[in-house]
Amino acid sequence: MEGLIRQAAVPLLQQQARGFASRAAGFWNSSWFSHVPEAPRDPILGVTEKFLADTNPQKINLGVGAYRDDSGQPVVLKSVREAERRVAGSHFMEYLPIAGHRQFCEDSVKLAYGEDSPVLKNKQVAMLQSLSGTGSCRLSAEFQGHWMPGSTIYIPTPTWANHLNIWRDAHVAIEQYPYYKPETRGLDFERMCDFLSKAPAGSAVLLHACAHNPTGVDPSTEQWRELSQLLKQKALLPILDCAYQGFASGDCDRDAQAIRIFAEDGHRMMLCQSFAKNMGLYGQRVGCWSIVCDDEKEVKAVESQMKALARPMYSNPPVHGALLVHTILADPELKKQWLGEVKDMAERIISMRTLLRQNLEALGSPLSWNHITDQIGMFCYTGLSPEQVDKLTAEHSIYLTRNGRISMAGVNTNNVARLAEAIHKHSAAPDYLFRLDRPPAPHRGPFTAAAAAMSGAQWGLKAFCIACAKFQEGDALGEVLAVAATAPYFAIYHAAVLLHARRELHMVLVFMGLLLTSALCTVVKKVLKQPRPAATCTLLGNCHKHGMPSSHSAVMAFAATTALLLYLHRRRASSSSGSSNGICSAGIRGAGAARTARRSGAAAAASKGSSGGGDFVAAAVERLAQALPLLEVLLLWVLTAAVAYGRVHLGYHTPAQVAAGLALGSSLAAAWWCITLAVCQRWGPVLRLPLLRALHFRDTLGCPDVHAAEAEIFVQTADTANKRSE
Numbered sequence: 001m002e003g004l005i006r007q008a009a010v011p012l013l014q015q016q017a018r019g020f021a022s023r024a025a026g027f028w029n030s031s032w033f034s035h036v037p038e039a040p041r042d043p044i045l046g047v048t049e050k051f052l053a054d055t056n057p058q059k060i061n062l063g064v065g066a067y068r069d070d071s072g073q074p075v076v077l078k079s080v081r082e083a084e085r086r087v088a089g090s091h092f093m094e095y096l097p098i099a100g101h102r103q104f105c106e107d108s109v110k111l112a113y114g115e116d117s118p119v120l121k122n123k124q125v126a127m128l129q130s131l132s133g134t135g136s137c138r139l140s141a142e143f144q145g146h147w148m149p150g151s152t153i154y155i156p157t158p159t160w161a162n163h164l165n166i167w168r169d170a171h172v173a174i175e176q177y178p179y180y181k182p183e184t185r186g187l188d189f190e191r192m193c194d195f196l197s198k199a200p201a202g203s204a205v206l207l208h209a210c211a212h213n214p215t216g217v218d219p220s221t222e223q224w225r226e227l228s229q230l231l232k233q234k235a236l237l238p239i240l241d242c243a244y245q246g247f248a249s250g251d252c253d254r255d256a257q258a259i260r261i262f263a264e265d266g267h268r269m270m271l272c273q274s275f276a277k278n279m280g281l282y283g284q285r286v287g288c289w290s291i292v293c294d295d296e297k298e299v300k301a302v303e304s305q306m307k308a309l310a311r312p313m314y315s316n317p318p319v320h321g322a323l324l325v326h327t328i329l330a331d332p333e334l335k336k337q338w339l340g341e342v343k344d345m346a347e348r349i350i351s352m353r354t355l356l357r358q359n360l361e362a363l364g365s366p367l368s369w370n371h372i373t374d375q376i377g378m379f380c381y382t383g384l385s386p387e388q389v390d391k392l393t394a395e396h397s398i399y400l401t402r403n404g405r406i407s408m409a410g411v412n413t414n415n416v417a418r419l420a421e422a423i424h425k426h427s428a429a430p431d432y433l434f435r436l437d438r439p440p441a442p443h444r445g446p447f448t449a450a451a452a453a454m455s456g457a458q459w460g461l462k463a464f465c466i467a468c469a470k471f472q473e474g475d476a477l478g479e480v481l482a483v484a485a486t487a488p489y490f491a492i493y494h495a496a497v498l499l500h501a502r503r504e505l506h507m508v509l510v511f512m513g514l515l516l517t518s519a520l521c522t523v524v525k526k527v528l529k530q531p532r533p534a535a536t537c538t539l540l541g542n543c544h545k546h547g548m549p550s551s552h553s554a555v556m557a558f559a560a561t562t563a564l565l566l567y568l569h570r571r572r573a574s575s576s577s578g579s580s581n582g583i584c585s586a587g588i589r590g591a592g593a594a595r596t597a598r599r600s601g602a603a604a605a606a607s608k609g610s611s612g613g614g615d616f617v618a619a620a621v622e623r624l625a626q627a628l629p630l631l632e633v634l635l636l637w638v639l640t641a642a643v644a645y646g647r648v649h650l651g652y653h654t655p656a657q658v659a660a661g662l663a664l665g666s667s668l669a670a671a672w673w674c675i676t677l678a679v680c681q682r683w684g685p686v687l688r689l690p691l692l693r694a695l696h697f698r699d700t701l702g703c704p705d706v707h708a709a710e711a712e713i714f715v716q717t718a719d720t721a722n723k724r725s726e
């Protein structure tokens, strides 16, 4: 019966929930999704969509980077067919582990880093089977976002358009570095190095390992070596995207030179491998993502985090492609056959480059087409403008990406002449300025119902927080010190509140002094440019900030030193109370008399030795009240010590940066105190200025106990009022 009720109740609840949901949706819009705008077509795969919709039998697809044979047909390599034959029926369809097929991964990294690579021999490489090159890149971006928070990715201009989407969706800040020089149609090596040399330590740099997409322009061996040294010097993490190994030169070892140079130079780096192109396994989504670590222990931790990223995204990778790649790479004969096939594919593309250039020259084109044959890999970056590309598509059914990139694999002996004619016709006034592929702008502005429905990636959210001090989970001391890190901000607020509530002339100067200390630290940091501690800055996301001196320590030292000087000054004033003004001395007299009376009462009670418990408490309270100003100063110094220690403990500053902050803050406070005294003593008359008078500003510096004086005034006023009423 209970079960029946439950069965009936569930659909009812669901119905109600649905009703509520649709009513709620109706409140905003006629449907849940009416606010969803159509996304722009993908600049590369969108070309294929348009191509497929075209009915012209002579249409040519030069959009996506996918290999075709000379008759324009997709190719399945013979080595792959053989691997398929061997694999067929020999395996279960079970899940792979999260990190995929281990032997496949080991074969892949050997292909990239080299059979005898020391990083492999030393077991320094963490690896995971990924969803092809895109999946590897996405995981790299996620890993960067998680484990290098606040760091920036430097991406070449131009690049494979999806790089920008990938790092944007992983919420990693993107900077684009110059790579291509349109005037020379070559590498802009100088500007590239110059730009990267200014990147903050702890940033990551995305590099195309070979056959740069879309330009087909790669650094030379010497330039790779220089780049590797530059990145090492500047503490930048290389992330190599290797989607075309074998396609640049026809030789897989030669195309791995950048990877091997970086590994040899001792870089910690990430590598994204794809077997889509070089094995023709486009739809199998097979790739390998690897990270070079310090040692085996680090590999264990890093690999566990790589898996932790993959599991909630897609659980584990598909098995078939990995089995094919493993079957080929693990069998020397099959591998040899495959390497030959890669070479054939690369050579057919090279021959198409020559043919296209010859055709254009034969048509009498006055332009130089050398770059078609100079560039390498799958693509030719023609220099055609987006408008020229549109004309090729509209008038000739020739499809290519609007940045003027041609997938050379789509060119064959049957279509090359038609292609050359179309290019010749529309390149009379070539516009070689390529357009920058900018990441789509994130949403700006307030949260609205429509905007709230956007994916998180489209939000350009930034945090504003005061003293967002990070601490290691489980570190209780770290947590306390992180809380203490808010103290400098409160010191400034406190001064502002005192200024507002007490209207004391010296508080104006103390408040200004605190702001000045903070500003001075910012200037010194900018001048000295000393980095934050290298060991922690990546994790804290502050590698791009400077750390000398610690402004937290400086502000606290300023506040504590000023409090101490004020305390000493007032003590001196109380011992020579004659110097204080009338009200203050009245206050002292009144407070002093009350104290003496209380003390003698307490003493009398004590000497009686009986019912004196209450008086003893009164005496203790009195003593505490007297000691309070000194206790406050001591507390401030303890807090300053906690903040200073915390800056080092939490990894935000080096001990030297903290010491410099403390020295700067306290010496500035001492100097500032002299100015404060001078202002209050010499320029006391400023208090007569109408504005300051209207705001009831006063000078209480010479007053040994302001609170006592104020209390005395109220007591006297109340006494007078009482007498009058009697």
Ligand code: KET
Pocket (backbone or CB within 6 Å): 044, 045, 063, 064, 065, 066, 131, 132, 133, 134, 135, 160, 162, 208, 213, 241, 242, 243, 274, 275, 276, 277, 282, 287
């Ligand atoms: N990196 C680069 C540089 C690249 O050109 C591609 C694919 C990939 C990674 C991803 O390949 P995957 O298929 O995930 O292993 N580029 C071609 C296809 C695409 O855009 O998806 C292209 O540029 O045409």
